[in-house]
Amino acid sequence: MTNPPIDPIREDLVMSLVSFIGPKPNLLGIDETNPPMRLEVGQPVLDFNQMDTIRHIDYYTGGKFKSFEIDITYPVAWGRQAIEARLASLCAQAEDAVRSGYNILIVSDRKVDADHVAIPALLALSGIHQHLVGKGLRTSAGLVVETGSAREVHHFALLAGYGAEAIHPCVAMETIFHADAYIPEEYRGEKGVKNYVKAIGKGLMKVMSKMGISTYMSYTGAQIFEAVGLAKSMVDKYFTGTTSNVEGIGVFEVAEESIRHHLAAFGDDPVLSKALEAGGEYAFRVRGEEHMWTPDAIAKLQHSTRTNSFQTFKDYARIINDQSKRHMTLRGLFEFRIDPAKSIPIEEVEPAKEIVRRFATGAMSLGSISTEAHTTLAIAMNRIGGKSNTGEGGEDPQRYAPIKAGETLASRLGRDRVERDIELQEGDSLRSRIKQVASGRFGVTAEYLNSADQIQIKMAQGAKPGEGGQLPGHKVSEYIAELRFSVPGVGLISPPPHHDIYSIEDLAQLIHDLKNGNPRASISVKLVSEDGVGTVAAGVSKAKADHVTIAGHDGGSGASPWSSIKHAGTPWELGLAETQQTLVLNKLRGRIAVQVDGQMKTGRDVAIGAILGADEFGFATAPLVVTGCIMMRKCHLNTCPVGVATQDPELRKKFKGQPEHVVNFFFFIAEEVREIMASLGIRKLGELIGRTDLLDMKKGIEHWKAKGLDFSRIFQMPHMPPEVAIFHSEKQDHGLEKALDHRLIELAQPALQRGEKVTIEMPIRNVNRTVGTMLSSEVARKYGNSGLADDTIHVRFAGSAGQSFGAFLAKGITLDLLGEANDYVGKGLSGGHICVQPSPKFQGNPRDNIIVGNTVMYGAIAGEAYFRGVAGERFCVRNSGALAVVEGVGDHGCEYMTGGTVVVLGTTGRNFAAGMSGGIAYVLDEDGSFNTLCNPSMVQIEPVLIEAEQEAKVSRDLWHMGQADEAILRGFIERHARYTNSARAKEILDKWAGYRAKFVKVFPTEYRRALGEMAAKRRKLAA
């Protein structure tokens, strides 16, 4: 597995944009007395003055550094053929300069003019970089790029990835500096340039963090890219080591394109004389870039599904499928190999109702889309036997039971929760069969897991690999907050996966935990299509996942940040083909189902997906369009005009979607698939999976840039014996029979059957993983989230517990451990109680010793935990409602916490409370150093007042849980003393007055605001 994505905002203490320019020291020469000097810059984007300094660095450093400028332009009259020779001369020039003692090379295109065209800076830079590497000279000099072509974050990331230690984007900066009427005054001139540098820096951090890289220095020259559409010969020469799977244009076509741009820029086209090109990369523009979703396609799709007209749907499909001119997707350039002799009548093809079972809707949470839209998709998918996906926002338990005659959406969920009612049929279901859990995300309780047919772990998603979602506070209504166990108005930030999934072993553990949480559900892992995804998918299959989703680069709703929509991930055609080939070669394909997802719009897309190896197919944007979305891309603003992606009650009234329309859409898709299958002579969709012999490259492609493409690697089928499965046909062995919980369930029968109190005693060893979870699953299945009365099942363990002790522990169960526990204790705690105290034989001081591992109480929802000792790193990350008392914690404690209470009776590590938007932490700060360890960006540190003082000074509206801090804190410490026999707690209670004053309260600003708003609302209602 590659590095998991990290969070560059909340964990900026590990991020750095510092770049060293110049010769590199010998990594192994630790005792070198006189290592070469290097220039340090705080970040790699140079402004005018810094660039000028580099240009005259000789003068500023007394000759210690010498810079040499390499001009990458050449006379346009030489034409495209000249580029190869020019690149060769640039490389020779660079080599000569380094050998003659220059230690900074400036790769510059500033001499571009009407007669001189620039070689693309990336090509020139990478060519020089690779040449110097090949000659063993790269570490003797630094590379700085001065170019007019770098504008967006991605351009900088590419230059960095191919060796640029610093970049001066001259045209972008000149434009901002001299901008007049277009830009407000405060953003022009030096201030504008400063903002631009800052924005690019933040963007670079985001890009680096997606790949789990935290420093610019590591990113420089790391080449974390895959080329799509470049000839291998060119890549091998100028971008050595980069993957390129579909061939494409060579260096002369690149020159041709540069010359065309050049001529347009310096030509006399009247349209371009006063204005730039229309652009339209991100949103549809007339005369701009082509987009798949044109207004015409949207109108046709909506019309066809509303009127149930397959003919109109075919018009829509024609617009999408006909890419002979638009060239928007790789699959648009494929063609089916139809042998008319083998075609069969359509009646012989399996019926559409069988095919639609393989369809699923994408993971869009209730919160990002409205209740009406979310339930419409669920009803439709349940009607056709497909699967809808909750997204990561939890689900209302009211939706679980089947619909009875006469019920409507409002009568089931509550009239105050539905703005536009939807008629329901008897036997309908509002339950999403796929429950997404991401990692430690919202509303993941034992009951939620038990309502799933499939549980999906989101490692990444199409448009936003590695980015956690963020639901802004204004979208967190009371209902959403209730489902996510949070506070209305408090923003919810999702952590990226690195907190609990740092390796394939961690992922295997999470899969095991979820399988214990619901043994009847299949476990899915969502990956994003990228180079190497096949290897990751093989790892996922070995880690016992039952299902893997390969998401293409173009997924993601309009809520994705614009900087993330492009350039991340690859088309699913590439990732899916690689996954299929790797799984088949390793004989792992049979035991894992493969789903493909990402801008699936037509039956043709589905047929190609099946041929490249998918068993199932995910659709997100298209069904949303069917329910009314008009691709306004306002999803993040809560102003969606058609009531799809908004929580605004007035806008939700405008929602026009109907489950019937969505059902029509999926049946149309299936019908189109059937037509294709009939022409190919295939009777069942299962027989189409992996049949890459049925695909070919489209003949007669006209576009000059498409000519070099070669899809033979994608269409390759591994030659394996016939018994090796090429589609999903076997089951994973999860090894659940070894679980300690079988014995616990047996002994707990009186409690499970009749709610009687049961006490169990048993030894435990570290091979006993995920203890208590299957038992919780039984409780949740029978008693729902409210569980049993506290402490109904009390289990006393002695020994060393394995990973995920008490994960998703349901209410009514207490796990009492004498000993110690590994990582993930109390993950997703769902109301249960956990106490851990050292064995009586332990001689050390619990205050100084780790008793539970890392990532404890991750994503806890409710319940209590008491640890007599220190916890590792990432304690209570994403806690949304549980109480925990502990005697010390490592780094990143309470990160992303949105609710609950944490009491730390000792020291904390760094970055405490980063991204914490709710709940309260009380920390004993004996030496006064806590303020240096706490991340103050979202919280304030306050004293814990005595009750009378709090009464006098602080409005009751702002009291946590409506109680005084002193009372809360003291009460929890008393419980800690009682449950764990903690000497530390007893000492604090004995000298309470002195210790109370040493406690600090960590109070999130968002939580404070939300408490105030809720109180005002209550008063208004009462008035």
Ligand code: SF4
């Ligand atoms: S109409 Fe616009 S805001 Fe609404 S869901 Fe579609 S893209 Fe998002």
